[in-house]
Amino acid sequence: MILVFNAGSSSLKYALFEGERCVQKKTISTDDVVREAKKILRSLDHNSIQCIAHRIVHGGTHTRAEYITLEVEKNILKQIPLAPLHNPYELKIVEECKPLDIPQVAVYDTGFFSKLPKKSSTLPLPRDLAKEHNLRKVGFHGISHEFLLEELSQVVGKSKNQVSCITCHLGSGCSIACIENGKPKDVSIDFSTLGGVMMVTRPGNLDPGVLLYLLDEAGLSTKELHEILEYNSGIKGLSGSKDVKKLIEKGDESIDIFCYHVAKFIAMFYGTLKHCDGIVFSGGIAQRSPVVRRKICDELQGIGLVIDETLNKKNATIISSKKHNSPKIFVIPTNEELMIARKALQLIAK
Incomplete structure (x- = not known):
């Protein structure tokens, strides 16, 4: 076993x-x-x-x-x-x-994104500095994103290397992956676990000028800034709480801001794909909350995304509206443990 x-x-x-x-x-x-x-x-x-x-x-x-x-x-x-x-x-x-x-x-967790194209993995910093410190986009939640790709390929009836999609892993940590023909093309989360889309306690992408200001003008130490960015930003920073379920129930503004941040990444990645077999919602927040999925999709009507609210409330596997010919929207529970077991079995078999 x-x-x-x-x-x-x-x-x-x-x-x-x-x-x-x-x-x-x-x-x-x-x-x-x-x-x-x-x-x-x-x-x-x-x-x-x-x-x-x-x-x-x-x-x-x-x-x-x-x-x-x-x-x-x-x-x-x-x-x-x-x-x-x-x-x-x-x-x-x-x-x-x-x-x-x-x-x-x-x-x-970084393995799936280890071969990102240079145009997405390269950070716009001086090349010598980036090379010296191995500064590049790393990507996280790769175990989950790879599992979702494999599951989606079965749902749509295509081999994995024919599938292009956007997978959204939204839990305590959050990331959105852009996958083209079975290979990762880009991912929201970047060099560290702090970047990308807004998370429960982490801010996601910030103007670097904000950090410099907090260090130089607000007088924060690097340790204090680290505490803020890791533990007291994101949804918690805006609401004072990291109980996402309760915040959704009371309609807290932090959830609207979170959903808008997610929608921006989906829209950006969607525009880079030649075709898209579907947008996949997963992770503790996205796979359990019809409200969050609806709020995100409401922000994406410009790319034709329309949710079927009846299917959405039932947590159906496909929740996109057939009536409006929407791009397909899926809810697929992730299973990182199974993916980890698969990788271990492959190693043992060698």
Whole structure:
């Protein structure tokens, strides 16, 4: 069996797989993912576990699934400044698993976007500086976006390399991917986990001048600025709360602003595709909230996007309006754990 750990910024997901068949799965909302991982390890029969696979948010130059060695751990540690809400905790869970003497595998969230075209991965900075510090668009949530691509290809009846689409992973962390003929063309989230579309506690794209102003004129230290950007911006910064469900229910303005930010990225990416097989909503916010999906689609009528409200309220797989000949809109629950298990099985089979 494959044990999968998927440690997020606000939850721990784990699953057990026999091949690709899930036999046990749970999501735990927690502020201490390491503590919960210890409980899970104590509850399982270790003799039946062949491999422990981990979602690693930032792998730096490491992009393919690989067995975790000391050198791999050092590389994950090196990326902590770029993924401070994830990499430290993922490493701690790896450490907790070591006494079991079971092979461990790292599956990187950045892997799917490792071969972005240069026109989208290049940051407009001095080339020497960018080369010295390996500054480029990295992209995140790749495990989820790759899974959604594979699922959509089955829904539309095309091979993966024929599918062009926009996938929206909207949860505590958010990213939007532009995929053309089965390959990532662009992604909203950038060099770090702070950029791209507005998120629950992170701001997404900001004018760099705002950051310089806060440092030079407002007198913030880099540590204070880091705290603001990682933990106190985005929806939480605007509303004072990160309880998205309650904010949606009361119609808080922060949700309208969030939906507009998402719509802007969809519109931008849609215009770069020669054709689009569909726009996919997924992640904890998008796959559960008809209100959020409607608000986003209402902002996109200029590209012909019209939602069927009856289907939307039912969380149907296809929620686009046939009456208005809208581009297809899909709601597909992501399954990062299954994708991680697949990657681990492929590695074991080599």
